[in-house]
Amino acid sequence: MKRLKVFGSLVKDSLDTITHGSKKYHLWMALLTFVMLAGMYCYSIQLEHGLSVTGMTDRVSWGLYISNFTFLVGVAAAAVMLVMPTYVLKDIDFKQAVLIGEGLAVAALIMCLAFVIADMGGPSVLWHMIPGIGVFNFPNSMLTWDVLVLNGYLFLNITIPFYILFRHYQGKEAKRSVYIPGAILSVFWAVAIHLVTAFLYQGLQARPFWNNALLGPRFLASAFAAGPALIILVLAIIRNFTEFKIQDKTIKKIAMVVTVAAQINLIMLISELFKEFYAPTHHSESAYYLFFGLDGKDALLPWIWTAIPLNVLATVLLTFHKLRNNFKVLFFCCFILFVAIWIEKGFGLIVPGFIPGPYGKIAEYMPTGIEIGVTLGIWALGAFVFTILAKTAIGIELGKLKYKKK
Amino acid sequence: MSSNNNKKWFSLNIGRKEKTSSGSCSCGKSSGGCGGSSNAHHMTNEAFTEAAINASIGEERTKDGFEQVFDVKMDRRSAFKKLTASLLIGAGAVSTSCSVISGDESKEKAQIDWEEQFKGNYKLMTDKEKEATVDRLVRSYQLRTGKNISMSSKNAEEDVLFGYAFNISKCQGYMDCVNACVEENNQDRNSQMQYIRIHEMKDGKGFNFNEADDNYYHEVPAQGHFYMGTQCFHCDNPPCVEVCPVQATWREDDGLVVVDYDWCVGCRYCMAACPYDGRRFNWSKPEVPESEINHNQHYLGNRMRKKGVMEKCTFCVQRSRAGKNPACVEACPTGARIFGNLLDPDSTIRWVLENKKVFRLKEDLGTEPKFWYFMD
Ligand code: SF4
Ligand code: SF4
Numbered sequence: 001m002k003r004l005k006v007f008g009s010l011v012k013d014s015l016d017t018i019t020h021g022s023k024k025y026h027l028w029m030a031l032l033t034f035v036m037l038a039g040m041y042c043y044s045i046q047l048e049h050g051l052s053v054t055g056m057t058d059r060v061s062w063g064l065y066i067s068n069f070t071f072l073v074g075v076a077a078a079a080v081m082l083v084m085p086t087y088v089l090k091d092i093d094f095k096q097a098v099l100i101g102e103g104l105a106v107a108a109l110i111m112c113l114a115f116v117i118a119d120m121g122g123p124s125v126l127w128h129m130i131p132g133i134g135v136f137n138f139p140n141s142m143l144t145w146d147v148l149v150l151n152g153y154l155f156l157n158i159t160i161p162f163y164i165l166f167r168h169y170q171g172k173e174a175k176r177s178v179y180i181p182g183a184i185l186s187v188f189w190a191v192a193i194h195l196v197t198a199f200l201y202q203g204l205q206a207r208p209f210w211n212n213a214l215l216g217p218r219f220l221a222s223a224f225a226a227g228p229a230l231i232i233l234v235l236a237i238i239r240n241f242t243e244f245k246i247q248d249k250t251i252k253k254i255a256m257v258v259t260v261a262a263q264i265n266l267i268m269l270i271s272e273l274f275k276e277f278y279a280p281t282h283h284s285e286s287a288y289y290l291f292f293g294l295d296g297k298d299a300l301l302p303w304i305w306t307a308i309p310l311n312v313l314a315t316v317l318l319t320f321h322k323l324r325n326n327f328k329v330l331f332f333c334c335f336i337l338f339v340a341i342w343i344e345k346g347f348g349l350i351v352p353g354f355i356p357g358p359y360g361k362i363a364e365y366m367p368t369g370i371e372i373g374v375t376l377g378i379w380a381l382g383a384f385v386f387t388i389l390a391k392t393a394i395g396i397e398l399g400k401l402k403y404k405k406k
Numbered sequence: 407m408s409s410n411n412n413k414k415w416f417s418l419n420i421g422r423k424e425k426t427s428s429g430s431c432s433c434g435k436s437s438g439g440c441g442g443s444s445n446a447h448h449m450t451n452e453a454f455t456e457a458a459i460n461a462s463i464g465e466e467r468t469k470d471g472f473e474q475v476f477d478v479k480m481d482r483r484s485a486f487k488k489l490t491a492s493l494l495i496g497a498g499a500v501s502t503s504c505s506v507i508s509g510d511e512s513k514e515k516a517q518i519d520w521e522e523q524f525k526g527n528y529k530l531m532t533d534k535e536k537e538a539t540v541d542r543l544v545r546s547y548q549l550r551t552g553k554n555i556s557m558s559s560k561n562a563e564e565d566v567l568f569g570y571a572f573n574i575s576k577c578q579g580y581m582d583c584v585n586a587c588v589e590e591n592n593q594d595r596n597s598q599m600q601y602i603r604i605h606e607m608k609d610g611k612g613f614n615f616n617e618a619d620d621n622y623y624h625e626v627p628a629q630g631h632f633y634m635g636t637q638c639f640h641c642d643n644p645p646c647v648e649v650c651p652v653q654a655t656w657r658e659d660d661g662l663v664v665v666d667y668d669w670c671v672g673c674r675y676c677m678a679a680c681p682y683d684g685r686r687f688n689w690s691k692p693e694v695p696e697s698e699i700n701h702n703q704h705y706l707g708n709r710m711r712k713k714g715v716m717e718k719c720t721f722c723v724q725r726s727r728a729g730k731n732p733a734c735v736e737a738c739p740t741g742a743r744i745f746g747n748l749l750d751p752d753s754t755i756r757w758v759l760e761n762k763k764v765f766r767l768k769e770d771l772g773t774e775p776k777f778w779y780f781m782d
Contacts, residue, residue, distance in 0.1 A: 142649065
């Protein structure tokens with residue numbers, strides 16, 4: 001009973017925190033709300049007319065939505081890079097970052113689910129996918145695995161921080177014996193969500209571009225670069241706008257994680273390119289299309305040739321301690337790395353998988369305005385969710401939000 | 407040969423009659439709603455309507471709207487589903503069917519929509535449930551358009567395994583098969599959906615799909631070219647079935663790979679998994695002019711689809727299970743297409759497989775397509 005009362009008061013207090021803030025905060029939230037509404041409008045058009053309002057066709061049947069989904073799974077998985085050292089290895093530096101990281105994971109997962117739903121042809125029969133009521137094709141379909149692991153991870157990432165914050169809210173310390181098992185589990189789980197998502201593509205013999213053993217590991221490497229890069233950027237913003245103290249040491253440690261992951265990612269990229277271009281078979285055609293265009297069709301060239309230099313530049317800059325420890329350079333690197341990996345894991349991975357088609361047909365894909373609108377709306381939704389979570393968490397951690405504090 | 411006399415193989419003996427009265431036929435109660443059975447045409451419209459209503463909702467007819475919705479017999483599963491329902495489309499259906507003003511027909515429509523929205527996966531239905539859903543769909547069509555269709559829920563027959571062979575040297579690229587397929591299977595005319603693609607290839611270059619043209623608009627046969635058709639190959643080991651998260655697509659006992667359009671959630675994973683470009687998606691609401699609709703339908707075949715679902719060639723299940731050739735085979739003016747029961751040693755397809763040099767596409771993938779190419 002008491003717990004319920006505390007919970008009620010927590011909800012009330014957090015609602016209070018969320019609705020109050022500086023002018024900039026209100027502007028930010030208003031902007032997000034506006035973008036979300038615009039996204040919803042676009043989605044309503046899609047509901048009305050079907051997926052024909054997107055740029056997808058029978059030849060390229062997955063596009064922007066699934067690209068973003070794939071990328072965001074990686075971002076969500078990246079929270080683990082922070083969870084592990086903090087909870088398990090008792091590394092104090094990360095303590096503050098980890099709550100932010102998990103908040104980010106929750107927001108990313110919600111966006112993932114939203115992207116999947118946006119991509120469905122029949123959202124009204126989505127209950128067919130719910131285990132128990134629907135008919136589940138387990139264990140054959142990788143998509144059912146994905147549904148399970150994503151929701152499980154979401155659950156873990158909501159419950160662990162919630163438990164900790166709930167204790168802190170009441171002015172108590174969180175019990176290690178309660179959250180450590182969950183934290184350890186979430187470490188493995190994070191790897192699982194990303195590997196399973198990679199297997200979703202890797203397991204298709206029909207698409208040689210995906211059907212390669214390096215896909216899973218490369219997913220992980222790029223995720224552990226892009227996710228923490230985003231966390232660094234977010235921490236930088238939080239440091240700027242709130243009283244939440246994030247030490248330089250914390251950011252530097254996360255920067256180290258980003259650097260190593262980015263380096264590994266680059267090595268794998270080189271290995272992949274070597275395989276595709278040193279001794280090209282007809283399996284290399286997708287890669288060829290991606291990097292050089294095929295038959296005069298080259299819609300992806302500007303994308304990938306933006307991504308690769310950004311990726312290399314960021315990795316090189318990060319490699320030098322001097323540069324990495326300069327926060328201006330670091331933030332810049334994180335930003336371009338994030339963009340580079342977003343392109344690579346999204347457009348650069350999903351779309352060329354379909355080109356050329358099973359019989360060599362080259363049909364290009366370009367997202368439509370409606371698709372972009374829905375996508376922006378979902379990103380705004382993610383930012384919105386994250387802002388709310390972070391604001392509450394920071395409030396509790398700073399002691400501003402406290403049970404029975406009048 | 408002796409025991410095989412009783413077999414379902416077509417092409418050679420199309421006129422066999424006994425089959426139409428097979429027990430698995432959807433209209434066990436002589437309602438006449440069954441596809442393929444010819445007695446449907448002997449009934450008057452009224453009698454048919456009556457029978458269809460009886461079959462679909464039976465005693466529920468006499469109840470008022472509220473009872474219809476809340477008092478229908480439910481099994482464990484559907485009870486749960488219907489609870490979830492009220493959160494979704496349900497709300498709309500309930501309000502229509504509860505409304506005092508709305509006529510009997512709209513109540514019935516609402517009732518049908520309700521049951522259709524929350525019915526189970528066809529693959530797991532009993533024959534009875536299959537009949538019920540087919541009857542509902544027939545009735546629904548009638549309520550909406552005032553026209554009758556016949557829809558079958560005929561199951562696979564024993565000792566039948568369908569196979570297909572394509573004679574490369576005979577095909578001239580006329581595309582009659584494509585047109586027949588579109589008409590037979592009620593494919594969307596707006597998006598010009600076509601299950602079959604004919605690839606025009608240059609002589610002397612082998613099977614070079616990269617340089618082939620599957621969208622030509624010139625007089626055929628073009629000099630120095632040959633033609634090759636592709637469609638769903640009805641793999642024995644179909645990757646498209648493996649990946650479907652909700653088992654909305656599966657391989658039937660007679661080898662047909664089918665889709666339950668009402669169960670498909672439209673994720674298009676199967677499309678990504680098919681190495682043969684065999685699947686088509688309804689990106690928008692499919693439209694067929696009323697006058698062109700083929701009224702002889704099968705639940706798993708050419709019945710009307712909605713937007714956001716996957717579909718594909720079913721070897722014309724509505725025809726092949728009724729002992730006829732698929733529309734493409736029938737329409738081909740050159741006889742390049744051979745279809746038949748692989749288990750029947752006397753079938754033409756067996757003769758082709760045994761006497762011609764046949765090959766299949768992408769055999770290395772291990773999908774075991776039941777579609778062969780050969781040359782004279
Ligand atoms: S050809 Fe494609 S759609 Fe047809 S059964 Fe094989 S994998 Fe499935
Ligand atoms: S599109 Fe439909 S049939 Fe294909 S995998 Fe998804 S749910 Fe299954």
